[in-house]
Amino acid sequence: MFSKGSLHIATVAGIPVKLHWTFALLVGLVTYTSFSSGYGWLGSLYFGLFILTLFFCVVLHELGHALAARYYNVPTQDIILSPIGGVARLKHLPEKAFHELIIAIAGPMVNVIIAFVLFGVLWFKQQSPLEISGDGFEAFMSFYNFMPLIFFMNIFLVAFNMIPAFPMDGGRVLRALLAMRLGKLKATLIATRIGQLLAIGFVGLGIYMGHLVLPFIGVFIFLVAGSEYKSVRFQESIRGRRVLDIYRDQYSLLFEYAPVRQAIDRMNRSMERDFLVTNQLGHVSGVLREEAIKEAIRQNDTDAVIAGYKSQNYEAIDVSYPLEYIIQLFQKKDYSILPVYQNGEFVGVIDRHSFGSIM
Numbered sequence: 001m002f003s004k005g006s007l008h009i010a011t012v013a014g015i016p017v018k019l020h021w022t023f024a025l026l027v028g029l030v031t032y033t034s035f036s037s038g039y040g041w042l043g044s045l046y047f048g049l050f051i052l053t054l055f056f057c058v059v060l061h062e063l064g065h066a067l068a069a070r071y072y073n074v075p076t077q078d079i080i081l082s083p084i085g086g087v088a089r090l091k092h093l094p095e096k097a098f099h100e101l102i103i104a105i106a107g108p109m110v111n112v113i114i115a116f117v118l119f120g121v122l123w124f125k126q127q128s129p130l131e132i133s134g135d136g137f138e139a140f141m142s143f144y145n146f147m148p149l150i151f152f153m154n155i156f157l158v159a160f161n162m163i164p165a166f167p168m169d170g171g172r173v174l175r176a177l178l179a180m181r182l183g184k185l186k187a188t189l190i191a192t193r194i195g196q197l198l199a200i201g202f203v204g205l206g207i208y209m210g211h212l213v214l215p216f217i218g219v220f221i222f223l224v225a226g227s228e229y230k231s232v233r234f235q236e237s238i239r240g241r242r243v244l245d246i247y248r249d250q251y252s253l254l255f256e257y258a259p260v261r262q263a264i265d266r267m268n269r270s271m272e273r274d275f276l277v278t279n280q281l282g283h284v285s286g287v288l289r290e291e292a293i294k295e296a297i298r299q300n301d302t303d304a305v306i307a308g309y310k311s312q313n314y315e316a317i318d319v320s321y322p323l324e325y326i327i328q329l330f331q332k333k334d335y336s337i338l339p340v341y342q343n344g345e346f347v348g349v350i351d352r353h354s355f356g357s358i359m
């Protein structure tokens with residue numbers, strides 16, 4: 001149930017919906033606010049119901065992104081809910097700018113639809129959405145206010161998400177529009193800088209207003225925008241490149257019946273961290289990972305033969321393979337080092353540190 005700090009609560013349309021552990025803070029805040037306002041458990045219940053409905057709208061918003069992404073063959077890994085909102089984690093970015101535009105807009109569109117439906121129901125009930133009785137927290141204590149409040153929260157979700165602060169939805173829309181003219185890299189750079197500027201504004205405004213959540217969101221946007229730009233820059237830099245461009249023809253081969261000590265020796269004298277292991281015939285028979293070497297050091301077992309520490313987690317790759325594919329392969333299969341072949345002949349290695357050199 002718990003994986004990497006989040007709790008799997010449901011699966012909708014094949015997409016896991018998870019609660020981030022910090023969500024517990026929200027439950028605490030709801031209870032605290034209710035009690036400090038003098039409404040006790042009943043207040044918690046009312047306020048909790050409101051927050052729950054609000055997050056239900058957030059899940060629908062994220063499903064809007066996820067289903068639009070699915071339409072363009074981009075799978076969604078999961079939807080994670082945290083106190084500051086939800087995020088649909090797409091497995092990769094859509095290639096076409098127009099697809100990103102539609103995926104980014106699909107989330108807020110869901111809230112527009114919810115707001116329209118609520119407006120229709122309120123109109124039918126002859127209740128004005130502007131009619132909210134009570135001040136501050138008191139407003140949440142009346143069931144009469146429930147629908148108008150949810151209506152306003154959906155309008156707020158649309159307005160807030162459409163602020164062009166990349167990586168928020170509005171920022172993604174901006175990036176997609178810019179990318180149609182300027183290309184993805186330049187568009188991302190401009191959208192990132194605008195996003196970071198607005199993020200600094202959020203922090204400033206939050207501190208000025210004595211608001212806790214806004215500076216937090218600001219810092220979050222600032223950091224995520226920066227890392228997403230780096231990832232796009234990385235993607236662009238490997239586009240069209242192949243194993244041939246980055247494989248190493250300088251490497252050590254370790255005999256499987258040599259002691260682990262030999263690997264430590266090589267580590268100290270070179271930049272090599274992971275090694276290919278060979279058998280008596282000189283053929284590659286496994287890999288010795290940095291983690292395994294460290295384990296041998298911890299166990300005081302460096303005189304043991306490498307065969308006892310080697311792993312079979314590797315496969316042969318060809319110089320013609322595209323780097324995009326190889327990077328995915330390393331991530332998916334947790335490879336450390338792979339032998340590289342050209343026309344069936346062993347010519348060198350590629351390891352998990354090889355990609356850093358591209359930057």
Ligand SMILES: [Zn+2]
Pocket residue numbers: 061062065107108161169
């Ligand atoms: Zn969104």
